[in-house]
Amino acid sequence: MSFSEYDVTRRTRKENFLKQIDQLIDWNSIEKAIAAHYAPVSDAAGRPAYSGLLLFKMLLVRIWNGGLSDESVEDMSNSNLHVMRFLGLSLEDDVPDHSVLSRFRTRLTAADAWDELLARVNEQIQVHDIAVRKGCHVDASITQSPRRPKARPAYEVVNDREERDDEPGAQSAMRVIEVTQPGVDSEAYWIQKGGKSVFGYKQHTVVDGNGLVLTVETTAANCHDSKPLLGLLEKANIRPGTRIHADKAYSSQKHRAALKSRGIKNGIQDKALRNNPLTRRQLQRNSLITKARYVVERTFGSQARWFNAKILRYRGLAKAHAWHMLLAMAYNLKRLPRLVADHRLITQT
Structure with a gap:
């Protein structure tokens, strides 16, 4: 243990919630489930990549603190000793920036990995024999x-064939579609x-x-x-x-x-x-x-x-x-x- 790690440990309360979670959960099975979908060796600059478990824990910290933004959880990971200890970081370590966290979440979402992760978390909870x-x-x-849409939906007529409107069959090839408004969740x-x-x-x-x-x-x-x-x-x-x-x-x-x-x-x-x-x-x-x-x-x-x-x-x-x-x-x-x-x-x- 380095002097900085010792100092972080000494300055954090023993009964802190994050310490309790680390004592109750074996993260190995969760880390393996994450690694099946996210296991980069290095980042774009050739430096060692951050572990998937570290990024996953950052997402949990984000929610436990009221649904912070990615930028805010990055700041908290740099300044809060309890969070730093929970993430397994020392004072000398770099903290992943918000863009890394966003890419990690997007990768796991594309891989449809979240249901499996919930199952792994629940397996760890069941070890303590508390499930009813x-x-x-x-x-x-x-x-x-x-x-949400800012106004009533707009519609437009689309012609599926390159014909004049007055030609036979042209009307049957037309269809009405809803125009997607920019910024709206469709x-x-x-x-x-x-x-x-x-x-x-x-x-x-x-x-x-x-x-x-x-x-x-x-x-x-x-x-x-x-x-x-x-x-x-x-x-x-x-x-x-x-x-x-x-x-x-x-x-x-x-x-x-x-x-x-x-x-x-x-x-x-x-x-x-x-x-x-x-x-x-x-x-x-x-x-x-x-x-x-x-x-x-x-x-x-x-x-x-x-x-x-x-x-x-x-x-x-x-x-x-x-x-x-x-x-x-x-x-x-x-x-x-x-x-x-x-x-x-x-x-x-």
Whole structure:
């Protein structure tokens, strides 16, 4: 250990959150998963490249500190001793600049690597035996995009063939297309929420009994909550005997039959139909499900409060999904030290 490394260690608190995470997580499996998609030997100038794990940790630090910009997390990595220690940097080491961080995130997004990384993070969490899988919960939350249209969409007529408009068949070759407005996220969409129009994406999420995120699907905001349900259950590898809790938006005969065929217990709220109101027993059941599924609402609320998660900085569905997956990993790791401490307290009493 160099004098500078010793000085950094001496000047950081033992119970700092970043130190706790380093003690609880074995980063080797995560580093291997990153290296499958990002393992450069040198940078453009021929210098040794920064490790993928270092850049991944910088992305986590960025979210843990309220969703900083890439430039701000670069500054923090240069000035904050706790962050420097977490990243494995000494005072003499260079810190990756914001452009390196951006390219790293883009590379992993193009490789569709984020789902695998969440699985590796969750494997490390499961080592501490704190996951609660008896009951899982499904819900969706909207992430707003500031890159919304500034005016009503414009349209233009396009002729697919080089013909005069008055020639036979020319009219049938014409089509009307929407003109893309500059700066607008063309993959996001509008939805009515609470009487207001919201433009962006929807985060479809499965959490365990602790509220830890198991898996996420990202769609445009106008996608109905229930549409990705069966795909989410497959991705989360929900075991037979597990009860899935969800609100009445997920209620359908198709979903009830699918859960039964998989041996998954139905915890979806009942929905009243025309001329067929809910019975007292169904109302009581819905009330019990509401009390059980608060944990998924807590997950969304905590992400919004801690990480400023409701506003998307990026454009496009793939980058929106990357943001949602990073939020999931940051949230699970943020909750880990407290959950481990509570679990140890219970086992000791």
